[in-house]
Structure formats: structure tokens, C-alpha cells
Amino acid sequence: MASRLLGLVREQVIAYLFGATGYVSVFRVAATIIQQLYDLLVGGMVSAALVPVFSDFAERRDELWRVASVVINILALALAVAVLILEIFAPQLVWILGSGYDPALQDVAVEMIRLILPAVFFLGLSGIVTSLLYSLKRFAFPAFTTAAYNAGIIIVAFAFSPVFGITSLIVGIIIGSATQVVLQLPGLRDMHYRFAIDFSHPALRRILKSYAPVVAGLGISIVSVAIDRNLASHTGEQSLAWMVNATTLTQFPLGLVSTAISFAILPTLSQQSSVASQQVTVNSEQPPVSSLQSQATEHESRITYHESPVTNNEFQNTLAFGIKLVLLLILPATVGLLVLAHPIIALLFEHGAFTPADTLATANALQYYMIGLPFAAIDQPLVFAFYARKNTLLPNIVQFIAVGIYLVFAFALVQPWGMIGLVFANSMMLTGHALLMLWLTHTRLGGLGRSEMVATTIKIIVASTVMGAIVFLIEGMLNSILLKVVVSAIVGGSIYIILLWLLHVREAERVWEMIRVRMRHA
Secondary structure, eight states: OHHHHHHHHHHHHHHHHHTTOHHHHHHHHHHHHHHHHHIIIIIHHIIIIIHHHHHHTTTOHHHHHHHHHHHHHHHHHHHHHHHHHHHHTHHHHHHHHHTTSOHHHHHHHHHHHHHHTHHHHHHHHHHHHHHHHHHTTOOHHHHTHHHHHHHHHHHHHHHHHHHHTTHHHHHHHHHHHHHHHHHHGGGGTTOOOOOOOOTTOHHHHHHHHHHHHHHHHHHHHHHHHHHHHHHHHTSOTTHHHHHHHHHHHHHHHIIIIIIHHHHHHHHHHHHHHHHHHHHHHHHHTOOOOSHHHHHHHHHHHHHHHHHTHHHHHHHHHHHHHHHHHHHHHHHHHHHHHHHTHHHHHHHHHOSTTOOHHHHHHHHHHHHHHTTTHHHHHHHHHHHHHHHHTTOOHHHHHHHHHHHHHHHHHHHHHHHHHTHHHHHHHHHHHHHHHHHHHHHHHHHHSOTTOSOOHHHHHHHHHHHHHHHHHHHHHHHHHOOOHHHHHHHHHHHHHHHHHHHHHHTTOHHHHHHHHHHHHHHHHO
């Protein structure tokens, strides 16, 4: 919550100090590069390979520390080399991502990229440490890394913008990313670090094997982001600034709900999957001693394999509960942002250099982003379920297909719709990806068990829709922007909770019981 709130404050500070100008757009281009490079080298590896593999060593600490040391050393070296290479090719990166900007803005973008690239090194180290702590189920320190990152940007921007202008944001990013590493180190106070590089370690091979499909998927994703940024640069120099402001509000509930829940269930899913695999292996490898016993053993093996879904049911139940919890929280947020898009944007951003015209354009983009938000929310735990099964290939094949969906809509709609065409294409990509992952979950992972998923989803949709209709009426009766947001949120939230109770949504009751237990033991 702290990280998401500070992320929102960060965007408010940027809007207040610098508005939604071309300079902000090229700053977004520079920020995109470090984010994509981090995702390619470390970010995608955290959930796909590092957490599942580290989790397998969680009970053998000496071996875990050895594996972690090797991974840290090798990836740190790779990050340093990548930063040096991109420093040289910064002008080419600007042309790829922003050829539509005028030459003066492109020159500013080159300078920004060269200044901001060292942040990738610190972000990468932070991601590795985060995955190690997740595998040990130590969630407290990683939970505050993004908050520290955002706080660094906010403080530096306010303190140094009169001197450095928009470059103060880059200084803040570097300080914030370095703070992420330092903040997490106390969580590894019992680690025995070794300065060792061992390319032959079996765990490293497992990580690379699991990550290879992810690299391919991320490569395709990076291409789509590059095309998106380039197309945005041709729809107006302010378009990207508007799109990122709208994306911030989309990412707020997504990170607070979907990402948090997905990372919380990933270690458990990994361990449940590992136990199921071990049971199948042990029971299927019993040596037969006679022909009759051979047949009996074979029959037993089949029974065990099909009943290993007793353990597999635990996996399915964990995944199903995670998805229902995501839907419980993300659907009302989606409806609320859709109905209150304009007053929320005005309340949060329309200050200082951010104009009413910026508010209108950003709110319009936000409403189109809401089409894909629920699908993006359920997509992440589904992808993590495959990662927990050590299957990183299928989700990235789906990513390839989803990028194809984006490109079809983007090139078809960018001419008639401009910026909104790109936003709609993004929503279609997220929707397509989630639907394909649901189908694969059903066909490859055995579905979601007996979880009453459809009935629960319908109840949540009904409650969210009724809430949205009432919020729409309340918003229309109020004149103050502050009252539109605050009163609508309070009344809408209260109505939603009452409707969940009336509809007997068991997940809501379970969450409330978990909260009561926590408070009782606090």
C-alpha cells in the first residue's frame, strides 16, 4: 500500500512540477528503457525462475547461499556490461522509441538515457535479493522496496528541480534504486555470501532453462513496447505523458491487488507443485519383482498419478483462492475508476503545470485502459501458476500471440483514433492474454478445482455493477471535485461490502475472518 500510494504521489509531483509536456514524454522514453532492460535481465526471472528454484533450496541454507551468491555475481556482471553497451547506443535507442519527436527533444532524450542507465544495475541487484527473500517467505523487506524507490524520486525532485529541472527525476531514480538494495540487506543478515562464479552449477542451468522461454517472450514484449512508444511519438508530443498518467492509475490497483497476491501465493504454489511431482516420481519408480507384482505396481502407479491431484487439489485451491481474491478487489476498483475517471484525474493531477485539457485527455485514456484491467489482474496469478510448475514456455507463447493481437489493433486504430487507438490495443492484448491463460489452466493444470469460480465471479460482477450505478448517480449530484471522489468512494465501498454480505460471497467472509484473526493476534 505504501509503495502504490507513493507511486501515485510520485506521478502527482511530476505532473505538478513539469505538467504533461514533450520533456515529460521523452523522460518516459528514458524510464521505459531502464524498465525494459531490468525486466529482460532480472525482472522476468524473479517469478519465472529465481523464486521457484530458490524455494527448492529453502530448507538447505548452505546450498541456498552458494546458489544465490553465484546468481548475484553472474547477473551483476551481465547488468554492468549491458549498461555500458546501451550508453554507447543511446542515440539509436531514441530513434527506435521516439522517432516522431523533433530533433531538440531527441537530443534531450539521449542525454536522459545516458544519465539514467546506471539505475538498471541497482534495480537488478534489488530484484535478485527480492527473489531470495520471497523464497524464504520473508515478505516485509521486499514490500517496502518500491516505496523507497518512489520516495527517493519524490524527495529529490522537490529538492533539486529548481536547480536541475526535469533531470532531478533521473537523479531521484538512481538514488531510489540504490536504496532498494540497501533496504533489503537486513533481511539477509544470516546469508553467507561467496565471491564465486560457477557457470556449471546445476541450479544455474535450471534457472537458465526456465528463463529461456521468458527471454523470448520478453523480447517480443519489448518489441511491442518500442512500437507503442514510437507510434505514440507520432500522435503528438504530449500523448505519452497522458498515457503514462492514466497507466499509473491502472497500475495502482493492479500492483496493490494482483501483484501482491500473486507473489504471496507463488512460493506456496511452487512447494505444492514440488511435493506433487515428488510423490508421482516416488510411486512410479517402484521396481517390480514379479509379473503379477509388476502389473499391481503399474496399476498402483496409475492410481497414484491420477490421485496425485489430492496434492494437486491443494495447488488448484491455492490458485483459485488467489484469483477469487483478486476479482473480489479488482472489479469494484475497475468500475470505480471507469465511472470517476475525470474527477479522480482532476483531483490528483490538475495542479501546477497540469492543465484541464491534460485532465480530459488523461481521463479518456484511463477509461479505455479499464477494459483490460480485470483481465490483466487475473492473468498474473495464472502465469505464476505455470511458473510454479516450472513451465515457462506456454505463458511466453501466449505472450507472443498477445503481442500479435496488440499490433493488429494498434496499426488499425492509430490513424483514425490516435492515442486512444494505442490504449484500446493494449486492453485487447491484455484481454487476449488472460483468456488464453485461462484456457491453458483448464487444459494443462486441471482447471481451478471445485472452487465455484463462475458463481463467485457472477456475484462479484453484480455487486460491482450495482455499486457503479449508484456511484454514477452520486457523482452527478455533487459539484465539488473532492466530494465527487470522497463521498462516492465511501458510499460505493459501503454498498459493495453490504452486497457481498447479502450475496453470501464466501471469499469476502474468509478475508474478514483472516483480518479478525490478525487483529486478535496483533
